[in-house]
Amino acid sequence: MLANVRNQLPADTSVHWHGLALRNDMDGVPGATQAPIGAGEDFSYEFIAAHPGTYWFHPHVGPQLDRGLYGALIVDDPNEPLVYDDEWVVVLDDWLDGVTGTPDEVLEELSEGMMGMMGGSGGHMLMGARSDLLGGDAGDVFYPHYLINGRPPADPETFTSAPGRRVRIRIINAGSDTAFRVALGGHRLTVTHSDGFPVNPVDTDAILIGMGERYDVLVTLGDGVFPLAAAAEGKGETAFAILRTGSGETPRPSATIPEMSRSILTADALAADPGVAFPSRTVDRELTAKLSGSMMAYDWAINGRRFDPANPLDGALGVRQGERVRLRIENTTEMWHPFHLHGHTYQHAGGGPRKDTSIVLPRKSLTVEFDADNPGLWAAHCHNIYHAETGMMTILGYQTT
Ligand SMILES: [Cu+2]
Incomplete structure (x- = not known):
């Protein structure tokens, strides 16, 4: 794979190919694997994408990731064993850039810790976000918006398909400080992959996904209009999209989705597919x-x-x-x-x-x-x-x- 990067930012940047086992000098970490790409400079990334799966890419410089500088990277399997009719990518994000400030301001404010709060600067620090699933404190940053594929609940992404079709949904958490609880109203999810690699399939109602994680799920679509929701875990807000396969009233973002509070899958419920499990051997x-x-x-x-x-x-x-x-x-x-x-x-x-x-x-x-x-x-x-x-x-x- 060859990716030519032209840095049109007024700042240094880089591209990290998250999850890919690539050659080290293409990993995109300034100070470790390369010099930063300066403003106005070019850099070419060239590497073998050895493993199929759901990946993504983003800068590894400061909080640039929280400015929406990222993309999904799907490596297709030339011998794909799963059978499905449609394939959707669902990218989750938390957003404040240009609304309540900038990620650089947030980083500066948080870095000051309690001192920053006492000084009353900014007000981006989130207090009291709690989640039992996350064992307590859910996050540090107050975000005014939670997005699915870059869109807020008021202007949601709409997926259109037909009843009975089987869909592979690749879910990526591109957020900076938010875990999401993802569910599709009226449907069960069959989890098939974690971070690009196959697992023994497990059925669930919802999935908890932390920043940087990816899950692939298979769904057999029902007939109607359904909410695809990603609750910002512990933060009281929800990112929202719509699935339409038939007639019906469009669900409201505020609608309760029973699946959200039924079985919620976390990684500890999964086992690697035997084809990708490591053979057991002595730990060196x-x-x-x-x-x-x-x-x-x-x-x-x-x-x-x-x-x-x-x-x-x-x-x-x-x-x-x-x-x-x-x-x-x-x-x-x-x-x-x-x-x-x-x-x-x-x-x-x-x-x-x-x-x-x-x-x-x-x-x-x-x-x-x-x-x-x-x-x-x-x-x-x-x-x-x-x-x-x-x-x-x-x-x-x-x-x-
Ligand atoms: Cu941390």
């Missing part, structure tokens, strides 16, 4: 990433250190190519974090799903395993963009042997 290397910090101090860090590209994750440089690595992500904070590893798709320990971005609940830990088969300097970080940009990021780097 154990690493720990301890997530720390608090919303009040906004001192997010990994293993006690804020991001420094020259100072990688403890023990990571000892990894040898070809090793099986076990990574324990320990959340010592009072808030959930969507942890993302670049350049690899790990497997949740104990036969769980293949993923590259995983929700780690407060005071819980998650163990994942991967094969060190892609040498280089790989970023690993929280995909809350404001946590990552204030320090909750590290480098998991290893070299060819």
